[in-house]
Amino acid sequence: MTQRVFDGHNDVLLRLWQRDRTGKRFLEGGDEGHVDLLRARRGGLKGGIFATFVPDPPRAPPERRPGGTNGPVDAPLHGSLSRERALDVTLAQLAVAFRVERTSGGEVRICRTPAEVAAANAAGAFAMMLHLEGAEAIGPELDELEVLYAAGVRSLGIVWSRPTIFGHGVPFRFPSTPDIGDGLTERGVALVKACNGLGIMVDVSHLNEKGFWDVVRVSDAPIVATHSNAHVICPVSRNLTDAQMDAIRDTEGLVGLNFATFFLREDGQRAAETPLSVMTRHLDHLLEKLGPRGVALGSDFDGALVPAAITDASGLPNLVAAMAMAGYGEDLIDAITYRNWLDVIGRTQRIAAEPSGTAASPGG
Template sequence: MNSAHLFPVFDGHNDTLTYLFRSPERSFLQENSQGHIDLPRARKGGFAGGFFAIFPRSTSQQGQKPGTSPTGERSFPALDPQQAHQFTLSVMAYLFRLEKEAEGQIKVVRTGEQLAWCLQNDVLATVLHFEGAEAIDPNLDALEVFYQAGLRSLGLVWSRPNIFAQGVPFTFPHSPDTGPGLTDAGRELVRACNQLRIMLDLSHLNEKGFWDVARLSDAPLVTTHSNVFAICPSPRNLTNKQLDAIKASEGMVGLNFALSFLREDGHNNPTTPLDIMVHHIDYLVERMGIDHVGFGSDFDGGITPSQDIGDVTGLPRLISALHNHGYDDAALRKLTHENWLRVLRKTWQS
């Protein structure tokens, strides 16, 4: 089964853009052994595009994004908005320069029509995503400017508080019910994103915030990189009630490949087999239906099953495992890219 051509993968979340900006020695256009994604490896793995996140990190955080260990209470203080704003501008500029340098091999997509064209023409589709809204001011002036520049997906929070909402800590095991809901500014941000047709990503958001968005938003509810709480009791994962609400809204969930959100014990055992990923997908499909599930790898942000997935070139092995488990071609097309295209077209109305 040549999954790279039959089932191009549009991915719900990666941190490659932020990783590249922070690692100037790493080239995206040349194959290398650093990180999870570069363009040549993406071609080999059938990776057709995805949400490329900008993740501002405070100076107190060391190394890559935390959240890869189940031990201890791991929460983070609010980030300085000015620092986040400047970092976000710099990474956006980096992306646009990369798009130009790639000479037609990469496109920052702003409409569903553009995304569909990229999937059909072997051009890597990049959706600009903010992982946390710290770069946006309370008056939402920056939101309008970022939208005009290409922002099409916004995570209200990462796993820390901001002026809009509160994220869940990296504590295991723990309920996602970890604090208050949206602030007044957060509710205004949801309404503004609905008006602009910016997709809201509810990954990292605590449970009260999730239900506030569910009551306010007129768009499909989406978590780009989250898993099943009933299997892995991390606060980053979704309860059955949340899954039901996502289905009712015609939204979807992107399966997170990070081990700490997959395994029942939350541990980062790199020899973990693909069976655990298939188990989460089975649960999501049985609970919500095949139309509401996709991939949200968290490449370059989490630790993946290194033997069976490793990096982006491991995607065909996951697709083969799903095929061998009983998912037919129509189901695999939905899981790999068609569901994301449907949700984005409905959200963006384009």
Template sequence: MTPFFDGHNDLLLKMTLRGVTAEDVRDGHGKGQIDLPRARAGGLGGGFFALFVPTPGAPGLNMAAMRQESYDLPLPPEVDQPTAMAGVREGITHFNRLAELGVITPCTTAAQVEEALHGPTLAAVLHMEGAEAIGPDLAELDELYAAGLRSIGPVWSRSTIFGHGVPFRFPSTSDIGPGLTEAGKALVRDCNRRRIMIDLSHLNMKGLEDVAAISDAPLVATHSNAWVVTPSARCLTDDELRIIAATGGVVGINYGTCFLRPDGRFISDCPVDYLLRHLDHLLSIMGEDGVAFGSDFDGAILPNWMKDVSGLAPLRDALVAHGIGEALMEKLLWRNWMRVLRETLGGVAGRRMDRVRG
């Protein structure tokens, strides 16, 4: 069975906040959307495991508001660097414990991912969603890189010293606020030098354009959808998609229903047809080599037909029924991510390409 390699999950956050243990993930539990038994049932072979630090003392997303016809949630306050670093270290401890128990195989190269992807454990690339743990001199990158970090989103949906995240706002575009700060531009350059992937999900439009102007690696949005289908600030306009496509980049389709439903409502009633609309539009802009999946497991409300990671099985069936053949299926499920990882992590030099702004 062709495995899924997934662009984004929040399992490490679930382990930090909800008392889910590594043993629970190994043996199976009912406290979240991802564990090893259900991953095997759904055909998940691996993915990016996100380190994320919530704003201390702040409430979570206003889910009641996000069930309405329109909403505009304020950006949470910034998180200070020492607090963020402590949270990131806790997440890394959980990540390492999952490895000790044989749930995941930590991977820092594309070759390691591809080998583990077809094995008994989950191929795991360590990602950081929001770079608050890194100070302006970027010194913390040494520790994080040594711990296995190979992917960074400069922002979540709040501001950092590096740039500006988009709010959870519907309807809206991501053309909100200025671009990267000077520290943000330095972060992109240092990540290019170290061969760390830069994730554009949650970054505003001007920040995305700044990354595109600096980076010599393929651009990626690990868990973002098509604005034409769902006009949310968290979704990508055709102009943004063309910028990513021009670099040979990849966009991973997010299963969160507020990014799938055309009305932006965060409710579980979400037919698979909505996801297929995003898929078709992304393919029309990005091409067959530029589209993948980025679930947001343990970080989003999923469609009622999916529910958790075991729901990858009916997704696979829906893709077949939609006419996706074997070759394209392999690209969507894992090969497109592997190509980008080889070009970013695996020693293949990044290449600057003409940017297309349509």
């Protein structure tokens, strides 16, 4: 039987918004990108956290990721976005998700809770949980957050690698510490508290280090990095230091292993011929720092170059085989590939439901 997988991060909605807003290509399959329903079935992918992401406006450099495959990388920090454009694009990408659900004949469900994911999977349906990668669509009063929550968003990255009214994203640099730039703004602190109150998971994957420690100080909920790796192995600014992982562990949070070779390899190269043993090295380190409940997958499918040994969602069993080869038992593998995400989402939502006076307050 193929191992079940619930994945913590993909950019499928971005690809569909760019290429096929009907979502047909997701339902019917094709060679494009990394994830569609057919390849998900072949790979055991039962669902995941689907990000909305607003690319830089056309006048800026066209590539989402900094280019070049050789030598040190020092990409400039991306410019900030207008809220109007961010909200337009975010709603358009969410619309693609809802269109996919509506036209899927029950095969895809947008899920808001771990129980809904479990129920969808039990019925043989694919589970999508919605995420905002960067909060540029949200204004200072946080009204958009309330509406996006009502639309099903249950996970949010305060920033992508860009400055916003909430904080400062970490630029892509290799080799580099993640300690680049200032921490959260007052509005960023309010956003974290509002997410805590609503039970929206707060994702620190694109946050710089000062912002990270601000989230640790402010948040009541488990802290997650949906798609980041170990800085001690691959010293890119987007990865987490051991001290950051210790802090995540203290919140009973979680780190999702990013499959992007740029965040995996010691030499920081983008190279498809990256062995899966590099991924299990990161997993070993994450497990050592975070424990068996604090590690999961965050593929970055459709947003990054992944090892050829995986290629796309249908190749997930190869990663599972590499984990078994590395000595991971069945129960640990199931925790990493499936259960841990649902558990941490559940913990986040339960904390929000507790009558502790941290209920969502209007913005400001």
